[in-house]
Amino acid sequence: MFLSFLKTPFLIGSIAPSSSFLSKKMIHPSILSNDMAIELGAGSGAVTKHLVNSFKEVISYEISKELSDLIVENFNTVDVRNEDACRCSEILSKDRSNACTVFSSLPFTLMDKSKVIGLLEDISSSMKSGEIFVCFFYMPNIFLPWNQWVLREIKSNFTVLDYSLVFLNLPPALVLVCMK
């Protein structure tokens, strides 16, 4: 992932894969009974590895061809989509009987603001009431005044149920567990 970061730093958004401390914090106790996980920004699979152990079905979006090939190679049960995570609302808005949790590792603060606003609105409007959206942000970046719009958008689309600060990650991260 470090090499991918050197090639496209604003797309990858991180120098190292998430630690297992961060990945485990993302799988909050309130979501363990759910059937399906949609992962946005799978990278080299640090979070994917934990999702496959907790969910019956995992669909992972990863825009980098190189990284999505790696997920295909390492996780044969995962439905890997080498496309923009914006397309996840197509799956969420289908007529489905199974509960779904959305896990985002996307670098929202580095992405185009209007794209992030549209993506959060699409995800929220296509999720069912009570479903969970989990995301993380790097610290201290997320607390900078010019990044506050991201937290405002999350709060305007979801109810924040819980948060954790994970210091055993490079960089340390803020995990938000939100409900539609």
Ligand SMILES: C[S@@+](CC[C@H](N)C(=O)[O-])C[C@H]1O[C@@H](n2cnc3c(N)ncnc32)[C@H](O)[C@@H]1O
């Ligand atoms: C911060 S990395 C996280 C990787 C991994 N989930 C982890 O936690 O180690 C963000 C990932 O999101 C991917 N990404 C960025 N924008 C994307 C988009 N619009 N659609 C899908 N994936 C995207 C990047 O290629 C990168 O692999």
